[in-house]
Each structure stands twice: as C-alpha cells, then as structure tokens.
Amino acid sequence: MPTDIEIAQAATLQKILPLASRRLDIPEDSLSPYGHFKAKLSLDEVKRLSGRPDGHLILVTAISPTPPGEGKTTTTVGLGDGLNHIGKQAMICLREPSLGPCFGMKGGAAGGGRAQVVPMEDINLHFTGDFHAIGLANNLLAALIDNHIHHGNALQLDVRRITWRRVVDMNDRSLRDINVALGGPGNGYPRQDGFDIVVASEVMAIVCLATSLADLKRRLGNIVVGYTSQKQPVTARDLKADGAMAALLKDALAPNLVQTLEGNLAFVHGGPFANIAHGCNSLIATQTALKLADYVVTEAGFGADLGAEKFIDIKCRKGGLKPACAVLVATVRALKYHGGADPKKPGSDSLEALEHGLENLRRHVENIQSHYGLPVIVSINRFDKDQPDEIALIDGFCAELGVACVLATHWADGGAGAADLARAVVEACEQGAAKAAGLYADADSLADKIRSVASKIYKAAEVVFEPKAQAQMLEWQAAGHGGFPVCIAKTQYSFSTNPMLRGAPSGHTLHVRELRLNAGAEFVVAICGDIMTMPGLPKLPSAERIDVDDGGRISGLF
C-alpha cells in the first residue's frame, strides 16, 4: 500500500468550481477559488441557503485514542464516500488540520489511505489561511492591550490581571510561560504572559460558533481580555479591537470546500482541538452542509468523552442542531491498549487484552446512548494485521450490548469499504430514535455543569476546584456568565485526567486547575489535570522528515 501522500498525489482531482456547480448546484460566482481545487463558499450564499430544510446529521466519534489516533477523520471521509457509493447524497464536514501535530507527532488530518480529502498537502499546510487569520486577530488584540497600557492605560488595566494570551500555530513549549516588555520603558510595562497554540484560542472557538459576520463581531467585542485593579472586566470592544479583528476574519468565516479522493464534496472548516478546546468544525459549515445534502457526516475530536460531549453540550446546544445518530470508531489496537497491552512488550497485545479493553468501548457506547441520547453504530476501522478472532470478539461484545457493529475497510477500499457502515447509518437515521439533549440545563451553576460531565461521562467520584477556580466561578456567576456551557480541557487518553489510567476507570477525582472565561465564544473552559494549551514537539519531530523537491512536490507529510 502506498503512503497517504503518495495516494493523494496520484489522484486526478476535478476542478472544484464546476464540481460544486454540478454536484450541489452552487453558482460558480458564489465560490471564491484558492487554487483550482479549494474554494470558499460566500457568506451571501450561506444566507441564501438558510431557508432550506435540513438533511440528517451523523456524528463520528471514537473510543479513547492512542497517540496516532484511531481513524476518526478517515472514517468520516469513508462514510461520506460510502453514503454516496450506495446512492445517497452526502456531504462531509471536517476540522482543518493544525500545524502543531503536522510538524510534531500525530501528522496531518486529512484522512488516510483511500479515504482522504484532497489536495492533502494544501489542507495540511496553509490551506485557505483561516488559522493564520485567527492567529493574527488574536495577536492584534494582544498588541492592542500592551499598546494601550504603554500609552497611558486609560482603561486602567491591571498588568497582573491580563488574561488574554498570544498564539502561534506551532508546538512550541518554550512560549508557554514568558516575560514580555523587558528592556526598558520604550518596550512597555513588563508582565508575565504566554502563548497558546492557535487551535486553543477563543478566536478559533468564536469563528467555529458564529452564525454570521454580525454575530462574529458581537462575540469578538465581548471577549474579556483582563481586569482593572478594581477587578472590573475590560473587553475587546473597550479597546476598539473588534472591528479590525472582524475585518481580519471576514474570509475565515466562509466555509472551505474540497473534494474526497472519490470526488464527493467536503467542508473543511475551523479546527479547535477537542482536548483543550471544543473540538468541532464550524457551525456555519455544518448548518450549510445540512441545507445542501441529505446526509451530513461530521466529526468531533478525540474520544466521545471529549469531542462528542462538547458537540452535544456546546455546538448542538448553541446551533440548534439535531444529530440523528453517532458512529463510534474503534480499533483493535486501541482496545488492546486499553486492556493493558504495551507496545514495548511483545505478546502483551493478546485476545485477553482486547477483551479487557472492550470496557472502554462499553463506557463510550453507554454514554452516547444514555447521556447524549443518540443511537450508536460501532465502526471497526480495520488495520491489516487485525485477526478474524479479534474482530469476532468485538462483534460479539457489541451484539451483547445491543448495538450494531460494522467492519469498515474504507482505508484500503474507499467508499465501497464503508458501504455496510453507510447502510447501517441510513437505517439509524430513518428510525429517527435520536433524542439528543445536553447533559445539563443552562440554568445549572458552572460548578454543577462541570460536576455533571465529570460524574456522568468520566465517572469521576468528585471534582476538586482550586481555590482560585472556585472564586472565579462565583465571580462569573455574579457577572451573568453562569448560563454558559462548560468546555473541559483534559487529556484525551483516559476518562480521567491521568493519561495512564486506561480502559474505563471510575471513582477518580477531576482536578480543576484553572478556569478561563470565553465571554465571546460563550463558554467557560475548565483546565483539568496536567493538560496544556501549548503542546511541545517530540524528540524526533515530523518536521525533520518533511521536504519539497525542486519541482514543488512535497514529501514526508502523513
């Protein structure tokens, strides 16, 4: 089997404007091309489509992953191709890849094998520039804050209480904790600061949740950047930053259209990580896709404890989305890992390990059914080395649980390999059994919301708040932000905050280290355990293998 990039580069792509015109009846002037194979759909067209009825929305989520991921994006693409393969009209909604994992450990995020969106290199590198625009809007606000303080600080911002951080789309641990404005009076007032990765920025969340340019600007203006010495919040609007930020983000808000290797259409738009942010592609892309197609397949990042929970409690709640069912991606590799297999110990990846690991699958299935209110289909993303008895074991376990289980081979076979999965999904959509509802009511306190997620989804025994977090919650509750949903930042490797606690742990403690008010995105982030909003590069970063030849052909992306 050739590599992902080799498959992608060997593909013959169709020009995106005529393809969109033919397949979705989108006028070519409603699309702004970025090269011949990528385009942005105009916000005017988005508005024009809004009166149409919605198609079925299918969420692709996963069991708790291993570091390389279990193929959620690949399954989303495969299922979209599979639905088209069996004669349905389907679109795909994905997140845009971040350069952090691309240069770091995990690699790109445009699917894999024969289930990819293309042009793969473009999507994984700069794409249409959305992340650059988001980073710059974030950093413009940061520059305006320090500039305001430097030039007299009329708003009386307290340099000890600036909460807005700078960002870069890079894994760069040395920027987590920095001192800025050193070197004398000409350089401003020294203070402690730090960079997050772009995907953790509140601006990313705002772009992913805004429903129009007006809504985008309103949310940007609401961003709280810090506090005065009297502890009064100061907003981006107070700094007159919202207009310029919105101007920088005007094109970033328009959904990006690309194609799969099989010529089916996909929006790839917005890309918050699901461990440190809300983990779903843009609401505007999903809403628009629902107007354009009968079936829309979307993903939510990492395991169903993270992305899927935020999909339900943030994206669907805010956007009025009604998902029809969920596909839970599982791999033999990850299940064995949850059952105690150790990649370094040969033989430890036994059938017994697999059996134990199925508890992780059970927990996710039950959560999706009971707490997210969605019918589940388990999709085994097949790897070459998987054995028939391993597949049979998962199959039998799902039968006992009473959920459908499908073996999907889209990685090797494209849409045809996900035809069974597509048929199972169509059946679930047609049964209409979904009763999606959030885990908590808007009126619950912020603390109770965090406790709801912790007890229902993570099966934690208790939630411990740092005193500072406790004080913040009371303050924000009093300031009228209590109605916001919560966005929990924690490791993706475990239901707990300890990445080593695999399987289906219960009785653990959720330690809430720090809270961040996202008054523009309209949720509160709870940073739990050791999770960091700026990752680091590994000892052998993928960047070292990436290259481009004299003719412009890129290699080493995966």
Added chain:
Amino acid sequence: MPTDIEIAQAATLQKILPLASRRLDIPEDSLSPYGHFKAKLSLDEVKRLSGRPDGHLILVTAISPTPPGEGKTTTTVGLGDGLNHIGKQAMICLREPSLGPCFGMKGGAAGGGRAQVVPMEDINLHFTGDFHAIGLANNLLAALIDNHIHHGNALQLDVRRITWRRVVDMNDRSLRDINVALGGPGNGYPRQDGFDIVVASEVMAIVCLATSLADLKRRLGNIVVGYTSQKQPVTARDLKADGAMAALLKDALAPNLVQTLEGNLAFVHGGPFANIAHGCNSLIATQTALKLADYVVTEAGFGADLGAEKFIDIKCRKGGLKPACAVLVATVRALKYHGGADPKKPGSDSLEALEHGLENLRRHVENIQSHYGLPVIVSINRFDKDQPDEIALIDGFCAELGVACVLATHWADGGAGAADLARAVVEACEQGAAKAAGLYADADSLADKIRSVASKIYKAAEVVFEPKAQAQMLEWQAAGHGGFPVCIAKTQYSFSTNPMLRGAPSGHTLHVRELRLNAGAEFVVAICGDIMTMPGLPKLPSAERIDVDDGGRISGLF
C-alpha cells in the same frame, strides 16, 4: 475626492485569469487563483519564460520621506498605468504590504487615489498568505531550536548564543525583548529572546532573493541560528529544518498577480522594509516581469539612501539586473519639512522652507547619478494644496541640476496624469545612458562596505562600530562571509541616524550598534542608531478605525 478604499471598492475588476491570458498570453493553468482577482504564477511558468529577452527596468525611489510617505507606490502604479496609457506594454512590481503599518500609523501600501492595485483590502490584509508562510517558517525554525536543546542538545547549542529570533506580522513593542521557557523543566531551558516584525525576517529576504525552489532550500539550510559554546555556527540544515521550511514556503515563492484600477497587470510579491531590511519586491517577480513586458516599473522602499542603495547593491548585484533609469518622487510637503517647516507651526511651511528643503532632493539626485549610475527623472507627486510658485521653484531647481522634472497627477487622474512622466521615462530608457554599478566591490571588507555607503551616500564623517560588531565582522570575514553585501538598518527620515536631522546633513557619525549575519539571504545587516526591528503601535492605532459591515464590506483602511 473619495477615499482610497472607496475608489477601490467602486471599481469594476476584471477576472484575473482571462485578463492575464489576454494581456500577457499566460495560459490559465499556469495561474493559481486566490479568489477571482488575485493569482499566483506557477514556478514552472517562471522557468519556461526565463529564456526570453528582458524589457526595460525602471526604479521608483524617493527623497527622504515624512511619516505618511511621499507616494512612491502610488507613483509606481501611476507610471505603470501611464506607460500603458501612452501605448507601451508595461508591468508593475510592488512589495506586499505589512500588517504592521496597516494597523499602525502609515496605513496600507497598495497605492492611492486613482493609482492603486486592487483588490485593495485583500492586498493590504492577508493577500495570498505569503507573509503568514514566511512567519511560520521562521517560527518553525525557532521551535525546532528550543526543542533540540530541550531534548538533549546533541548539537551543543549555547543558549546564550542563539541569534535566531521569532517573528509576528504586527507592531508589538512588548515582544522586542522577552524571556522564554520559564515555568520549570517541562518548558525547556530559559533564555533571552525577542520577536521581530515579519518584514525584518531573514526568511523574507531569502524568499525575495531566491531564484528557484532549489535555491530557496539551499539558502534556508545556510541560515545560522546560533553558536555552540565553542563558537561554531549551527545552521538550519544541522537542525533538519530546511525541508519543512521550504515546503511551507513553496507557494510563497510564486509571484502574485493583480491588476491596477486601469486593468494593467502588477506583480505584488515579497515585502521587506527598506529601513530594517533590503526593501525590494522579490527578484523572481522582477525577473519574470522583465520577460513579460517591455517596461517594468518597480519600487524600493523609503528614500533613495535606503531602498535604492539596497536595490543596487543587493538586488541588482545578486540578480544581474540592469536598471535603465530612476524616478525620484518628491512632494512639496516633504521638501518643506526638510527645509524646517513644522506641521505644528502655521506659516512655517513657506517658500523659503521649500527652497532650503531642496538640498535633500539635490543629495538624492547626485547620489543616484554618481553612485548608482542611473539617469534620474524627478517626479513631483502633486497634492491638492500645492501652489504654482512652489512647483515652479522645484522645476527651476531641477533645471539647474540638469535633471528632468515632471509634475505627475496620477493620484487624481490615473495613468493619464502620469503620461508626461511615462514619456520622460521612455526617453531615458531609449537613451541607454545607465551604467549601474554597486558602491563597492564584493572583495571589500564588510567594514569598508559599510564605510562606502556611509561616506558616499549618507555623507557621514565616520563610522563607529561597537566592539561586539567589530569582533563579529572579523569572525565572519574569517569564516568566509566577507564577500556578502551589507544591508544597513537605519531611520528613513534622515541621511544620518538621527531622524531629527533633516535636509542634507553631512559630517555626522554612523554608529553601528549590532550586526546580524544573514548567511542564507547572503548579506550582513548593520543595525545603526536607534532603529528597531520590531516597531510599536502609536497611541491611536489605525486598527481602531478599521471595521467590516454585516455584508463583508471593510472600511477604515487607507
């Protein structure tokens, strides 16, 4: 007169692919569209064109400017339109605007009035993403440096001797001098660091001087990022960063094609500042334009002491370009300022001030003739309030100097307003009197090169090197970098390093504070006086006025 952005938004643009096909015979598949009105010319097409003969190259430069600038870009666009207006086939080569001045004080850089390149907002904001790619490539290298040290530092980089800085495309003084990697062992080894603005990055210079992807990668690999404790240089190639950096920059190297308000074609590509960097658009764009048009008008930033000197000594020297003549842009406003007029003192902008200020013009004219070897045409960029006796005074002064002087009204009248200028330029090109040569020989020492520029162009009495700068020069000389040209970073407001010293000062001292080796760009930067490679925002930044309405129309850009 409506504002620049109102004029630009009222214009009816032609789709760029058919326009380029019709006007320049470029096949549509050789262009990659970015929206309907911007495109990148493929590097394959650049190579295919390279065998053709060259057109005439015209440099637009200026007297020492006031802060808002004297209309060099506007004149470049006007002259390009003017040449087409009088029936010549002409192209324009400009630099891409930086977001620093756009959000700061000076505003955008796409021309003005009826002499603009469009779409103005796109060009001034993200354009085709080149600056984002350059910033990211720069910061990837920075992340790889700190990551290498964190993971064992096999190359034995000395954290006290890292010379590579991070960048952002923003005026952000608080990032000039920072401490990074604080917060404990997980965040790396603490060290002193700083951010420059993207336009000062060596990566920007490399993109602007590289002649192919292979040359780009070679230069990126040669970047010296710092030194070991034994003072041995460590390069980007040693860190295996060059391949990924080149992959990030592959599209940024392809020239961007747009149109003027009159439908003439312009490359807008690369954008180093002329005060802190080498100040010219990309060599690849200029070389390609010379193959496509009979006349190519290009600009070099700020006054002729800065951009034009670097154009001759760096860009032409490296790229084998043979400019035919120079247009020196002057304004009544700036000449009065050089003669002592004070914007805050009514009546100080007298005819007498103008007369005194003409010494600045004389110095630039003489420098261009004697030291750059080019015929000069003085172009007065007319402002509405200019008086006939003021224009007559300049005219008479130029007659005495023996140089052509043309009143140009392209700002108000478009190409027709630059028809006289165009005719004067054609005449100069046809006379073929240019004997462009660098100020110094490659074999001169770095110190002598700096002294040449200081004595010949700035009329400085002496050059004082900080002891550290002195030591660096000897070291680089010994390491074989002595053959590089020098790129002097100094204020644009004076021939000296003191921005208050207007007119045509002589006998001053050039104080060389710091040197930076750009082993990839293949020049040495000499930082003189108080100039900083990261500007700051003013008290009332332009960003506060920029806005976008619900329909996506941007306002407040100028």
